[in-house]
Amino acid sequence: MLDLVKKVFKQSTMLSDKLPELMPGGVSIAIDTTCQKIVHNPVAARFFGIEDWGNFSPLNFPSFKVLHNGKVLLTDELPIVRSARYGDEVSGFELEFAFQEGISKIAIVSSCPLKNELGVIIGAMTTFEEVTELIHNTRNLSAHGLSLGLLIDDRTKELREEFDKREKIELEVTKLERLNLIGQLAAGLGHEVRNPMTTIRGFLQILHTKSDLLPYKSYFDLMIEELDRANSIITDFLSIAKNKSTEFKRQCLNTLLTNLFPLILAYAYSQDKKCNFEPGEITELDIDSSEITQLVLNLARNGLEAMHNNGYLTIRTFMDDQFIVLSVKDEGTGIKPEDVLKLGTPFFTTKENGTGLGIPMCYNIARRHFAKIEVKSGSEGTTFLIRFPQHIGNGAI
Template identity: 75%
Template sequence: MITLRFYSIEDWESFVNMKSELIELKAQLLNLRRMVDERTKEVKQETEKRERIEHEVAKLERLNIIGQLAAGLGHEVRNPITTIRGFLQMLQNKTDLLTYKSYFDLMIEELDRTNSIITGFLSLAKNKPTELKRQCLNKLLANLFPLLLADAYSQGKKCIFEPGDLADLDIDTNEITQLVLNLARNGLEAMPPDGCLTISTFMDGQNIVLSVRDEGPGINSEHISKLGTPFFTTKESGTGLGLPMCYSIAGRHNALIEFESGPDGTTFLVRFSQPMEKTHSEN
């Protein structure tokens, strides 16, 4: 224990001053620590965000290279496929070949599947032309909704559309339709019968966000890093081109795709970061 002895009133005063300075210094130190903690947290969040964006850009670049390769090959392969399909259709109707009808059907079906894989591949190229038109995303979704509803009902599942109040957006109708169909089909395929798929839109600051939420079992953690890689699929009859197409389309629309997944379901968010106008379009 320290014993303090004061020889004069000045001694006492300077001790009291020192003590209050010390208390103030301590408070400043605590404040500084808090600021350092907050700044560290901010830097960590910024770094994570930057890493996420870099990861997305690298993924898009890979998709673009694949898409460019496919563009060259795809056009060459498509022409002979069209010729073969035409001949098969012609032969299919010959009376002496009617016994082979089921074979012809199967061959044509397989050619159509090949064609749709090529179409999916072609859409991965970054330089694929887009026809942007200013419109309300809700309108596009409302037009598409009956198709999604029919898809859901045919599997004994439900589908809800919750439109938010949105600004207009420059989008390519066909491409965004394809993106919504791919995400919605993944959601429906992930859910057991009775599950409900919720499609909603909302504004998040300046961003328009499209959300596709399912009640499936979530994405297996081992699969998360592979999502968006062409031909990655866990489904028997999947091609693994659905999500790569979505990422590619999002890239062409200056949008980011994020997802949250857990045992109660998965939510895919498409965040459009285009400069917005407050007005709504009339068409």
């Protein structure tokens, strides 16, 4: 058979009769254009598991399949057949040989036709280099690279979440520091400022009853009104700085809101607005009635002031998993996203005559009740959701 191969090469104008033996890679030679007889050098023979220079053709040897990019090739699509039958030259073609034993080998294949001096095709030659190990290593490396990339992505996500969490904690610490500063300020100045104000208010009340000062009654009324406003601001200060124990009592939030609703309704009607209370089925919880009353009134007042005439304020209660939720929703123009982050910060306000103390007081009350305040705001209005845990212990904290 080797002699026949050498004879073919002697007839070919391309190669010497020694070249097939000298090639270090696999060599397969079709000795005619039918590709019914294909012989192989020792390297190719070991690759296919056959005898050196033995007669073997893929056209009648069913022990393996040839695939390219996962697709099984037909006989006419094999490189050596294309070269022998059609004169195609194939270079750097990656093929996978899937043997019946479950073994898979990969090779980079090149093929060219063999022609005589007249240019007539008399056969074909295929050369190949096995790259099974290289391809597997490359695929493993790619898989490890992908795994490493996913690991890096996961770690980056964890770090970002940790950073966001730390940022929120720092924001809360900043708020607490400001609250502490207000507490010190309120404790030091609150009563000292109230005492002279009380004295002034008392004298103004006496003076505005004098008959000879009746022409100035409107002035006295305005001064008393402004003193009361200043006193209200001081009350808010003291409320934020409050350090006294919160007296918890087991009760139904709906009952408290039912008693409070007529007051909110009257305030709404006075502003040409509407108010609705939708109590849900909720469990009892531990709350301080006076503090929750203050919280609800503040949120309701803010909601009503944020709306135009005929706007609707809706107060609801409902259960959400293990939490009792109080919802206060208005139909105002909403709060800017950057301003939502600042809610709860003392002195921050978007109102022209606001003090920036009402919402911080609400956050403080919620914190003392181990509750969380969630704010949802958009062009259709703002909703404050206060989530109370069902059990926070009995007694005072």
